[in-house]
Amino acid sequence: MTTEHRTVPAPGADLGYDVHGDLSAGVPLFMFGSPMEASEFAELAAQFADLPVITYDPRGTGRSRRTDAADRTTTAEHADDLRRILADLAVPAIDLFASSGGAVNALALLGSTAPAVRTAVLHEPPIAEYLPDRDVVSATTRALSELYRTAGFGAAMAKFIDMVARSGPLPDSYPTEPGPDPAMFGLPAVGDGDALFVLNRDTTAFVPDLEALRAGPARLVIGYGAVSGEQLPGRAARALADRLGSAATEFPGHHGGFAAPDRGGDPVAFAARLRNVLGLPTIDGDR
Incomplete structure (x- = not known):
């Protein structure tokens, strides 16, 4: 699979992202987290060689260098960065897999305008708003x-x-x-x-616009880890799904279940579950 690196200018930062494969070969899958860089999704992306896959470095990490003197990034800025990348891609439809702080940023994006997003799988967004603690x-x-x-x-x-x-x-x-x-x-x-x-306080303090999310065009899937479901991000995911009127979806492993095996993940099993959730056909190696 070929990889093309692209840069998009934004206020206060130059955003670096990668296009793996041919954008015309199907509906792309945009994978991202926060503060995880693109490289941390390499093993998961490799399980989707039949699709174009997008990964990026959130501002302030990796190749997405700041051009201002700010020492923190707000959730709204991250959402705007995602919007700029989607605009630069200029694809008619795209699916998202967002994890942790990236899932919070995706909620901010989808609570406004993101017409190209078809399905958004949001894995363990650690928002505290709906938790008893x-x-x-x-x-x-x-x-x-x-x-x-x-x-x-x-x-x-x-x-x-x-x-x-x-x-x-x-x-x-x-x-x-x-x-x-x-x-x-x-x-x-x-x-x-x-x-x-x-350590951005915006992440856990973010309050999503539930009405806008319910009314939006994107299909939302809120995920949690089979191992980490009782930890803060897993509890938060299930509480959010309940507020949205849906059941949360279990994924293999822990908060980083998609990561490389040497980091305790199982990207093959995780990808098989993600493919199932997205309605994609299984491929060799899926479990």
Whole structure:
């Protein structure tokens, strides 16, 4: 499969994205996350060699370099970036697979105008609005910014990982509880400015426009991991699906179930499930 790299200018950034395959060979599948870069979808994309696949680096990561001095990116900016890429692609129809923060950005996109999107599979968007521990999650994300400022990237990221990996609702005391040792996750004590992107409060605090999503032309599929379903992103996905009046769809594995095997994922099994959800034929290697 051939790959073409493209760049789209946007206010404050140059957006880099890749077209894998021939755009005229079928309805493209746009895969993205946040803060995951395009490279993190390589194994999943390889399972869709019969389709044109689009991947991109969200602004502030990889090849999508900032041209401004901002130290964070809002959900609205991410949605606008996606809109610009869709406009640059100029395809009549496209399907989306968006994971984690990328799924939140997709919700913002689909809550406005995205007429080309046919089906959007949104895997574990970690929005807290419909969770019983919403206020605790909000307080914790505020505390993460302060922790980053006072103790560095490693401490803040370790606490963030612990928050999203906890099973079940967070206790009221959680925002002020000490986080785990960053060394447990191989994290440094300090980091660069892009860390603020990862710890963006907009992601968990985003409130989708449910009425617009229900009325929009795109078919929405809200997914959660079979292993991670009781963790914050999985709980959030099921709560969102319930508010939209649908049942959430189970996918193999954890929050990153589509990732490479050395990162605990199974892209072959995940792709088989995704193909089924999208109504695509199975191919050799599907389970």
